[in-house]
Amino acid sequence: xxxxxxxxxxxxxxxxxxxxxxxxxxxxxxxxxxxxxxxxxxxxxxxxxxxxxxxxxxxxxxxxxxxxxxxxxxxxxxxxxxxxxxxxxxxxxxxxxxxxxxxxxxxxxxxxxxxxxxxxxxxxxxxxxxxxxxxxxxxxxxxxxxxxxxxxxxxxxxxxxxxxxxxxxxxxxxxxxxxxxxxxxxxxxxxxxxxxxxxxxxxxxxxxxxxxxxxxxxxxxxxxxxxxxxxxxxxxxxxxxxxxxxxxxxxxxxxxxxxxxxxxxxxxxxxxxxxxxxxxxxxxxxxxxxxxxxxxxxxxxxxxxxxxxxxxxxxxxxxxxxxxxxxxxxxxxxxxxxxxxxxxxxxxxxxxxxxxxxxxxxxxxxxxxxxxxxxxxxxxxxxxxxxxxxxxxxxxxxxxxxxxx
Numbered sequence: 001x002x003x004x005x006x007x008x009x010x011x012x013x014x015x016x017x018x019x020x021x022x023x024x025x026x027x028x029x030x031x032x033x034x035x036x037x038x039x040x041x042x043x044x045x046x047x048x049x050x051x052x053x054x055x056x057x058x059x060x061x062x063x064x065x066x067x068x069x070x071x072x073x074x075x076x077x078x079x080x081x082x083x084x085x086x087x088x089x090x091x092x093x094x095x096x097x098x099x100x101x102x103x104x105x106x107x108x109x110x111x112x113x114x115x116x117x118x119x120x121x122x123x124x125x126x127x128x129x130x131x132x133x134x135x136x137x138x139x140x141x142x143x144x145x146x147x148x149x150x151x152x153x154x155x156x157x158x159x160x161x162x163x164x165x166x167x168x169x170x171x172x173x174x175x176x177x178x179x180x181x182x183x184x185x186x187x188x189x190x191x192x193x194x195x196x197x198x199x200x201x202x203x204x205x206x207x208x209x210x211x212x213x214x215x216x217x218x219x220x221x222x223x224x225x226x227x228x229x230x231x232x233x234x235x236x237x238x239x240x241x242x243x244x245x246x247x248x249x250x251x252x253x254x255x256x257x258x259x260x261x262x263x264x265x266x267x268x269x270x271x272x273x274x275x276x277x278x279x280x281x282x283x284x285x286x287x288x289x290x291x292x293x294x295x296x297x298x299x300x301x302x303x304x305x306x307x308x309x310x311x312x313x314x315x316x317x318x319x320x321x322x323x324x325x326x327x328x329x330x331x332x333x334x335x336x337x338x339x340x341x342x343x344x345x346x347x348x349x350x351x352x353x354x355x356x357x358x359x360x361x362x363x364x365x366x367x368x369x370x371x372x373x374x375x376x377x378x379x380x381x382x383x384x385x386x387x388x389x390x391x392x393x394x395x396x397x398x399x400x401x402x403x404x405x
């Protein structure tokens with residue numbers, strides 16, 4: 001019989017170890033605090049700069065839900081004020097400035113997706129504009145005295161931008177202080193964020209320590225690699241989004257390298273770690289990675305949709321990728337002219353959701369990922385010659401368009 005205490009111990013262990021890159025100041029102290037019986041203030045903040053969540057964004061949401069289930073006070077912060085500046089911790093240039101209207105619209109769709117992982121009925125929802133807008137200039141100066149410019153410019157990406165002569169705005173400099181004040185205002189015990197957020201989260205620890213004489217903790221999440229092996233990011237077009245169709249999610253998972261299969265089981269699924277370890281043993285034991293990757297894709301699609309969607313996605317993958325045949329529901333365009341301008345093809349691709357943007361189309365073309373009747377389309381081609389009758393255009397490995405002349 002599994003006891004309530006045993007379940008809680010397992011959840012605490014997941015919080016402390018599953019996909020954790022580091023714990024500040026250390027794991028031992030946090031474990032002691034988590035098992036003390038105290039109700040803790042736990043906080044995750046997001047700047048809603050996009051309307052879509054990818055599987056990498058879901059990593060902290062899964063961890064936050066564990067804190068909810070353990071009965072802690074969980075706060076989900078919408079950085080509507082900080083989003084006006086934009087955090088450049090993982091960027092090599094300034095972010096574009098958003099309006100309040102854009103931020104609110106973005107969060108509306110963000111929440112709908114985040115609810116797949118987080119029970120918002122048990123989470124306190126706050127906007128940091130509620131307190132950051134009311135700080136007067138003397139208050140800002142008082143906060144800034146706890147930090148130095150040297151700390152800010154010692155960060156690698158900032159040093160790189162400075163060495164390249166790129167502009168760094170003063171609002172960017174005080175962004176970490178603003179995020180740190182969020183943590184202080186909420187009297188946070190635990191902050192959750194990615195490894196690129198450590199500098200900003202340390203600002204929160206500094207203010208808690210200096211102004212409240214209170215020790216607090218940081219849990220750094222590991223990053224989920226994108227389909228190209230780099231950190232999953234909308235900027236790089238390597239994301240697996242919660243709004244993607246089941247067959248697209250399945251296909252994208254199947255495109256990841258064998259080396260990150262284990263990481264995906266840990267960070268992109270809710271499978272118990274005991275089952276995850278079994279899959280990792282199979283991988284190291286020499287079992288065919290393709291079969292294990294198919295199981296990974298099935299699990300992810302099932303968790304985001306259902307078993308029926310996962311089954312159809314697997315069949316679609318088998319038809320379109322393994323057999324290289326268009327699916328039965330492939331989009332069809334009828335033409336009268338056998339000459340097709342590339343701009344026309346871009347339009348057809350956008351209309352039928354085969355690419356998300358013109359830039360994605362061009363990137364795919366540059367990488368040699370567009371085929372006409374299984375012949376690669378060269379990147380400098382301006383016009384395509386079509387056969388009489390049926391022509392099939394393949395975008396990447398999984399998406400097709402039929403052109404009838």
